Amino acid sequence: MKKIGVFVCWCGSNIAGTIDVDKVVEEVSKLEGVVHSESYRYLCSDPGQAIIETAIREKGLSGVVVAACSPTMHETTFRRTVARAGMNPYRCEIANIREQCSWVHQAAKDEATGKAIKIIESMVEKVKLDEELYPIHSVLIKRALVVGGGISGLKAASEIANSGYEVVLVEREPSLGGRAMQLSSTFPDFDAAEDIVLPLMEEVSRSPRVKLMTYSELEEVAGHVGQFNIRVRKRLRYVDHEKCTACGLCIKECPVEVPSAFEMGLGKRKAIYIPFPDAVPDKPVIDAETCLFFKEGGCEACRSVCEPKAIDFDQQDTIVEEEVGAIVLATGYSLFPKEKVAEYGYGKYADVISGLEFERLNSATGPTGGEVRRPSDGKVPKELVFIQCTGSRDQEKGVPYCSRICCMYTAKQAMLFKQKVPDGQAYVFYIDVCSGGKGYEEFVQRCQEENRTLYLRGRVSRVFQDNGKVVVWGADTLSGKRIEVAADMVVLATAIVPRSDSKELAKKVRIATDEYGFFSEAHIKLRPVESQTAGIFLAGCAHSPKDITDSVSQAGCAASKVKALFAADELVSEPMVAYVDKDACVGCEMCVAACPYEARILHERKKIAMVEEALCQGCGGCVAACPSGASQMRNLTTDQVLAMIDAIS
Amino acid sequence: MQVIWQGETIPIDLSFMEVVNTRSGEQVQLCYHCHKCGAGCPIASFMDYTPDKLFRMAQLGLKRQVLSSSTIWLCSACHTCATRCPNDIDVTRVMDTLKEMALEEKIKSRQKVAALFHKGFLANLKRFGQLHEASLMAVLKLKTLNLFSDLKLGLKMFLRGKIALFPKRIKGRKEIRKLFKEIRRRGKVPQES
Numbered sequence: 001m002k003k004i005g006v007f008v009c010w011c012g013s014n015i016a017g018t019i020d021v022d023k024v025v026e027e028v029s030k031l032e033g034v035v036h037s038e039s040y041r042y043l044c045s046d047p048g049q050a051i052i053e054t055a056i057r058e059k060g061l062s063g064v065v066v067a068a069c070s071p072t073m074h075e076t077t078f079r080r081t082v083a084r085a086g087m088n089p090y091r092c093e094i095a096n097i098r099e100q101c102s103w104v105h106q107a108a109k110d111e112a113t114g115k116a117i118k119i120i121e122s123m124v125e126k127v128k129l130d131e132e133l134y135p136i137h138s139v140l141i142k143r144a145l146v147v148g149g150g151i152s153g154l155k156a157a158s159e160i161a162n163s164g165y166e167v168v169l170v171e172r173e174p175s176l177g178g179r180a181m182q183l184s185s186t187f188p189d190f191d192a193a194e195d196i197v198l199p200l201m202e203e204v205s206r207s208p209r210v211k212l213m214t215y216s217e218l219e220e221v222a223g224h225v226g227q228f229n230i231r232v233r234k235r236l237r238y239v240d241h242e243k244c245t246a247c248g249l250c251i252k253e254c255p256v257e258v259p260s261a262f263e264m265g266l267g268k269r270k271a272i273y274i275p276f277p278d279a280v281p282d283k284p285v286i287d288a289e290t291c292l293f294f295k296e297g298g299c300e301a302c303r304s305v306c307e308p309k310a311i312d313f314d315q316q317d318t319i320v321e322e323e324v325g326a327i328v329l330a331t332g333y334s335l336f337p338k339e340k341v342a343e344y345g346y347g348k349y350a351d352v353i354s355g356l357e358f359e360r361l362n363s364a365t366g367p368t369g370g371e372v373r374r375p376s377d378g379k380v381p382k383e384l385v386f387i388q389c390t391g392s393r394d395q396e397k398g399v400p401y402c403s404r405i406c407c408m409y410t411a412k413q414a415m416l417f418k419q420k421v422p423d424g425q426a427y428v429f430y431i432d433v434c435s436g437g438k439g440y441e442e443f444v445q446r447c448q449e450e451n452r453t454l455y456l457r458g459r460v461s462r463v464f465q466d467n468g469k470v471v472v473w474g475a476d477t478l479s480g481k482r483i484e485v486a487a488d489m490v491v492l493a494t495a496i497v498p499r500s501d502s503k504e505l506a507k508k509v510r511i512a513t514d515e516y517g518f519f520s521e522a523h524i525k526l527r528p529v530e531s532q533t534a535g536i537f538l539a540g541c542a543h544s545p546k547d548i549t550d551s552v553s554q555a556g557c558a559a560s561k562v563k564a565l566f567a568a569d570e571l572v573s574e575p576m577v578a579y580v581d582k583d584a585c586v587g588c589e590m591c592v593a594a595c596p597y598e599a600r601i602l603h604e605r606k607k608i609a610m611v612e613e614a615l616c617q618g619c620g621g622c623v624a625a626c627p628s629g630a631s632q633m634r635n636l637t638t639d640q641v642l643a644m645i646d647a648i649s
Numbered sequence: 650m651q652v653i654w655q656g657e658t659i660p661i662d663l664s665f666m667e668v669v670n671t672r673s674g675e676q677v678q679l680c681y682h683c684h685k686c687g688a689g690c691p692i693a694s695f696m697d698y699t700p701d702k703l704f705r706m707a708q709l710g711l712k713r714q715v716l717s718s719s720t721i722w723l724c725s726a727c728h729t730c731a732t733r734c735p736n737d738i739d740v741t742r743v744m745d746t747l748k749e750m751a752l753e754e755k756i757k758s759r760q761k762v763a764a765l766f767h768k769g770f771l772a773n774l775k776r777f778g779q780l781h782e783a784s785l786m787a788v789l790k791l792k793t794l795n796l797f798s799d800l801k802l803g804l805k806m807f808l809r810g811k812i813a814l815f816p817k818r819i820k821g822r823k824e825i826r827k828l829f830k831e832i833r834r835r836g837k838v839p840q841e842s
Contacts, residue, residue: 383650425663427650448678454650454663454708457682478682479705482653 002128005061006031006120007052008039009068011098016041018102020113024067027117031124035059044074049081056085063087063127067095067120088132090575090635095123118648125643130635133575138614140226141325142566145170147218147505150178151548152540152555153330154200159559160328161209165566168322169204170232171214175279176201178332179541182262184362184370186548187412188443194278194365196548201280211322215285219319221509224599224615225535226325226571234318238286239272243310246274246283250302250311258290264357266375267367272302272311277365286311326535326562327509329519330555331502333541336391336398336495343397344387344492345463350376351470352463352490354390355409362416372420374489377468381424381488384417385472386410387460388430391495399495399516404545406493407434411447413491418451426453427485429460429474437549456483463490496545510598511536519543529557533598534615537561576634577616578623584630585609591622591631652709662710669707673746679736680704686730686740696720700730700740703747716756721747722763765792771829778825781816 006028010016021039029037036055040048043066055061064087066078071094079089097116105112142165146157149171157167169176180186181201183193204210213232220231239250256271269275271291272284292299293313303311335354338347345352351374353361364370374381388406391398407430414426433455435441447453458475465471469486476483498517499505506513511531512520519538522530529537537558540551565571578591578599587607591600599615600622602608609622609631622631629638650661666677680701687699697719698706706715715721721744730740748767751758758764766789773785786803790796806812819825 425650445679449676452663452678476652476705476709479652479702479709479711481709484651484653484658486650 002033002063003035003059003061004031004033004063004065004124004127005036005052005055005059006034006065006067006124007043007055008037008097008120009043009048009066010039010041011069011102012041015068015098015102015116018106018109018112019097019116020109023113024116024120028120028124031121033128034124036061043068044077049077052078052081053085056082056087061087062091063130064092065095065120065123065127066092067097067116067123069098070094070096070100088134090133091127091130093123093127093130095120122644122647125647126635126640129637129640129643133634136571136573136575136577136613138226138571138573140566140568140571141228141323142166143168143322143324144326144328144562144566145218145228145230145322145324146328146330148178148330148332148540148542149173149176149201149204149214150330150332150540151180151197151200152332152542152551153178153328154197154204155552155555156328156330156537156539156559156562157204157210158200158207159556160562161204161207163559163563163566165209165563167207167210168230168232168324169210169212170216170218171212172217173275174215174237174273174285175275175281176205176212176214177276177279179356180548181276182264182356182363183359184364184366185412185416187408188437188439190412190416193363198278201278205280212281213320214281216320218505218508221327224612225533225565226614228324228327228535230322230324230327232320232322234320236286236288236315236317237284238288238291238311238313238315239284240310240312240315241281241283243308244283244306245308245310247307248274248284249305249307251284253301253305255299255301256290256292258287263367264354264360266353266357266360326537326565328537328539328555328558328562329505329509329511329531329542330539330551330558331499331505331542333496333545334499336497340397341390341492341494343462344390344460344490345465345470346390346492346494349463349465349470349490350374351381351465351488352492354492354494355406355413356494358413358491359409362413362420370420372417379488380421382421383485383487384414384421384424384426385460385470385485385487385490386414386426386428386493387463387472387490388428388493389459389495390492391497392493393431394495399497401516401545402434403493403496404434405496405547407444408437408440408547410491410493411435411444411453414453415447415451418453426451427472427487428453428455429472430455430457431459437547458483496541498542502542509533509536512596529554529561532596534617535565571614573614574618576618576636577613578611578618578620578631578633580609580611581630581632582608584628586628586630588627590625590627594621594625596621652711654711654714659711662712665710665712665715666707669743669746669750672749673739673743675738675743675746676736677704677707677738677743679738680708681736683735685733685735689729689733691727691729692723692725696723700724700744704738704740704743707743707747713756716747716751716754717758719758719760719763720744721751722758722760722767762789762793762795765789775826775829777816778819778822779817782812783814784816786812 008021025037025039036059075094079092082092083089101116144160145168146153157169161167181197215235216232219233222229250272254270254272257268259265260267260269262275272286274284288294360366392403435444456476458477460474462473470490472485474483502517511533521528522532539555539558585608591609597615599612652659682701684701687693693699703720724744726741769788
């Protein structure tokens with residue numbers, strides 16, 4: 001026989017002003033199983049809580065109903081109260097007679113009192129069937145995986161490692177650095193990108209707590225928060241980095257020259273190459289797709305000059321398995337594809353280039369040594385047109401969103417151009433200038449005031465080549481006039497888009513993406529760096545377009561989330577999760593499809609659905625979806641709900 | 650760069666704005682076209698371009714179009730725009746500069762009366778040291794030969810004592826003339842033609 005105590009709170013006059021609490025106490029005392037009932041002015045106060053504790057101890061209560069405010073207010077408070085008196089906290093329930101009764105029925109006092117009694121009655125029935133639950137403890141591996149070695153990934157890895165936890169950093173390219181490393185300088189202070197990224201690269205690569213895996217890809221992710229099992233494929237470098245002394249002879253000897261992806265195709269690299277000076281690791285890889293040895297056989301120019309015998313054409317793919325407790329995804333972005341910007345002649349005219357290509361032209365280590373020279377004939381351009389929102393804010397041909405960084409880097413590039421070509425003139429076609437950020441609007445104003453960059457408000461309709469010039473047709477909506485500029489070069493601020501395989505990766509790690517393929521956050525305001533899957537955090541442009549400042553902020557925040565997770569000894573989660581009645585489950589997998597947290601999986605052999613308790617958030621989606629009633633929620637079973645309904649009907 | 654204006658292709662002279670800047674001491678390129686000047690201008694509806702549009706044309710270097718616009722002559726120099734401009738451009742000063750440049754360039758204004766008024770105003774000021782409305786009106790009427798316009802309004806103003814019959818001469822007329830001389834010596838105001 002259950003011994004249940006009911007405690008009715010007056011909440012000053014909030015409840016007692018409308019509800020006849022004495023009558024409620026009297027009525028509920030008659031209920032079956034209720035052995036104690038009383039009311040008090042403020043149950044949440046210390047003396048109020050003492051009343052509950054005393055009653056539990058003296059009468060040996062096995063369940064408690066506190067009739068008071070909403071459970072979001074004080075459920076935790078009262079569960080702690082009963083726990084202090086030795087009762088299982090999950091057998092304490094709140095009957096909400098304030099928000100759902102007294103506050104909304106102030107004009108109908110008698111009816112409100114009747115309704116309060118019914119609410120309590122129903123809760124008493126629930127408590128009778130409540131089980132004793134205990135928090136779920138699970139293993140916590142205090143080791144993080146960071147995917148992506150750009151500025152966001154580097155920052156996250158550095159912060160986690162500096163807090164004493166181990167980090168596995170996986171980067172797809174041969175070197176760390178990412179997109180930020182491709183930039184010449186940064187807004188709003190013209191800091192050289194290398195000065196920002198290189199120290200981070202150095203720090204991370206030298207950290208004893210960081211296991212660096214460049215030229216590697218995340219192959220598989222299994223498990224859940226606290227205990228992910230990951231498989232990483234190390235791509236073939238054909239160069240033994242243990243033996244290699246980075247002398248560079250092999251690169252010199254290689255007869256193959258192909259466009260360099262790092263230089264955005266504006267410069268060349270060999271088939272055996274280091275992507276850029278100061279790369280980490282600063283040792284070459286062989287690109288098998290262009291290497292003559294792999295294409296035609298025969299050429300072994302690199303191998304024959306390599307003294308330490310580091311070239312190894314017979315290398316095999318290696319798969320590395322790691323265990324981590326949390327994952328930070330910082331996989332960066334791509335640019336809007338060239339072929340979709342055909343109206344601006346991109347890909348057709350050599351002197352129409354993207355913003356990132358212009359960055360390479362301005363970089364001291366770039367193909368022109370930092371001089372602004374146009375790709376077609378190497379001439380220094382005098383008239384330069386920047387076209388903003390290329391692909392961005394274009395529902396029809398591009399993406400509807402704003403890429404957020406283009407207004408600022410265009411202003412920066414126009415200023416760089418003026419510094420390098422003082423007698424040059426820059427024009428910027430824009431629709432709006434979005435310069436929200438510290439010092440950003442001032443920066444754009446400076447570009448117009450001091451550099452005399454002419455901002456023309458309007459979209460460009462056409463770009464075509466004429467007599468060695470790139471002619472731009474556009475409009476100036478401020479004067480209502482059509483504009484024609486015979487420019488020497490055109491720079492397109494192409495939209496930021498997700499990596500082409502971002503959806504694939506999202507599927508691998510079991511997180512959601514938005515309609516474009518950017519990783520989705522759990523809550524746009526309150527949980528902006530967490531994915532919907534516990535233990536997986538987001539940083540940088542893989543989540544949404546953002547500048548370096550915001551990427552680094554988000555990376556720091558993601559690192560903090562990882563550290564907060566690792567600060568506990570083990571993973572403790574709420575026991576109010578789903579469970580499966582094994583006899584009733586038919587393995588239809590409706591629950592698997594319904595679960596937004598990837599907590600429901602089908603047992604391969606037994607063909608019944610299971611619950612990954614560490615992942616379950618107790619939302620009840622699977623319970624609603626289950627056609628056989630096999631999926632149940634702990635302490636909110638179908639039997640309990642029916643009993644609660646019976647009590648009030 | 651070229652602007653296509655009513656079917657005509659006009660090469661742009663970006664140095665025009667620099668000249669306007671130097672002469673007026675203002676920074677026309679600061680204008681970001683919020684239109685606040687035009688929104689509050691009491692005469693905007695009579696102008697062919699509101700001040701911000703005129704500034705845009707100046708930014709684009711459309712010299713001829715700017716200097717021949719009625720806006721620069723209709724501006725009554727009330728300073729409402731200059732007080733309100735978020736970029737602190739003294740629009741009135743720029744308008745004055747443009748008037749001067751239009752005179753220098755001998756661009757025929759469509760606002761002859763306004764031009765005559767401005768000239769008469771300055772001559773009147775030079776003579777009496779402060780404005781004498783009656784004589785300014787007389788001069789203007791003789792020059793335009795439009796003798797009977799605004800008679801009713803003039804009479805009303807006279808009856809209310811707004812128009813003095815005889816000019817008041819201030820003591821510092823010499824200083825005023827010196828001022829005129831000094832400014833002319835510096836070459837900022839063109840000779841009356």
